[in-house]
Amino acid sequence: MILTAGGAAAGFTAVTVLALGVAAGRPDVAVLAVPLLVTAVWAAAHRPERGARVVVRTTTGRHETGEVTAVAHVDVAPGTEAVLLRVSTQGYRSQEALVAGDRPREVGLSLRTSRTGVHRMFRVDAMTESFGGVLVAPPTRTGPVELAVHPATRPLRELPLPFRLAGLTGGHTSRRVGDGYEFHDVHEFAPGDRIRRVDWRVSARRSLDVRTGRLGTLYARRTFATADATVMVVVDSRDDVGEDVSAWAGGADIRMDEITSLDLARQAAATIARAYLDAGDRVGLDDLGRRRRPVPPAGGRHQWERIAQRLVRVAPEGWPDKRRRAPQLPSGALVVLCSTFLDDEASRMARQWRALGHRVVAVDTLPPVRTAFLNGFQDTALRLVLLERRQRLRALGRAGVELVSWTDHPDVGMHVLARARLQGARR
């Protein structure tokens, strides 16, 4: 423990006043020093043997956009009167608190965030204080801890389907004949048809020999087969731009209470993947910003967990090489590309996939921009960038890529795409 400068000054003053009072025969002066003396003596006699030990733990459960919590476990030594805690996180104002140190305790920490992804949060600096704050222990630092903040998904009622449903079973009706519910036609019974498919009424009407009373040919009812869709969600992690355009070049920190394009991309990808998986379809995930193995399409709850874990760790890394050709995707898959389309790379990939016969939905994840802190040159540059982007999106539309803006009622946009009748659509 260290004697603080304030404690030393207070002790020296108390002794001086006491001495003067006693020397001058003025007990009324001397007694003024008693509170300070009592504090100093008590602090010296009951000083803690060591400083507090602080451990920061994340709370159990899944952290989603909004409230993020953690717990600081403060273990104190006997003699500790109080522990000064300072909790800080990059992008936030720090908070201080002086908590009682009479027993070990757990202190809740929380913050509100609009951001998703993996962040380092809750660095805790702690300083142990003896009685009266006269003696203090050297400050200790704990954390920050890594926290994965998952995007919150939103419900989507209807979803667009690929041009061709390649699966053998699922929740959608394909154009193929097979097991299903929707009526296709009636045809002559053939090897491979099931007996329960025989339509006895039609067979009696068409092939009953009235003289012999026997049936000549049997007829079976055929139905459209059900099938699942294969969807590849592709996230463009090369850009992570916020609403404040002055921070795009890296001159200022991106605020933690504002969403960025990558947050929107994560939210869009998670929402779309969840909706398709809930409908029984097969969903995969790829990242345009990284050359790593994509999450192959599959269905079920485990696939959702796999996609959620991969999505939360999607982040811009360095300056990725330009791709010569679009990543290879399963045949007939619906491609959902989440990007800001601030450069040509993502739109070039989308056009290549469309040319290969995929149905491509481009999800625009650029947040509404704020230009309050731009000077004239920056404002002009932004206008040019946005003009190029608008032309890029128009070119995508002309190439047959469908566009949805994730900041402008995406559920309506997806509903419209689901209802759209496209040329060349063969399920």
Add this chain to the structure above:
Amino acid sequence: MNLTGWLTPAPRRRPRPQVRIDLDVGVPAWLVRALAGAVLVAIVPPVVGDWVVPLLAAAALVVLSHLATVAGLTLLAAAVVWAGEPRLVTCAVLVLALHLALVTVRLTGPLGVAGLVDGRLLLRTGATFVVVQLVVQGLVGLSFVAMDGLPRAPWFAVVVLVGIGAALMAALRWVARHTQ
């Protein structure tokens, strides 16, 4: 050229959001300081017969919440008492005010204005304050009872000063030996 541009308010960035420490009961440090300052202003001027110095002292406590401030206030109180006639009420109130200032500085000194003081710590400190204050006020009463009986010979003062100095040195050495 826009000559009125300087009249237009420049856009300001919103303050960053804040991390929260979730205490069961957390009292803002500024509230503790303000309450202590108000109490000082309420109790000290009637007994010292002056408003300016107590106001300045309370302001110093609110703005510069540090143990050195309490040390300065103690010297100031000693000067006030020294300059006037010994009065029990004055002495008792000043001792109370100094102790209150000490407790306030202890609770809020390490914190910024927006810092939080744990409610549990407030209760414990308040209980300690009451106990110590009872003892100290008893000492104040005793000192006034015994005031006429104290010897005023210079040799006695020298002995007391030397004794206090030696005790202080021993205490400081003990603290230094046990704290580094």
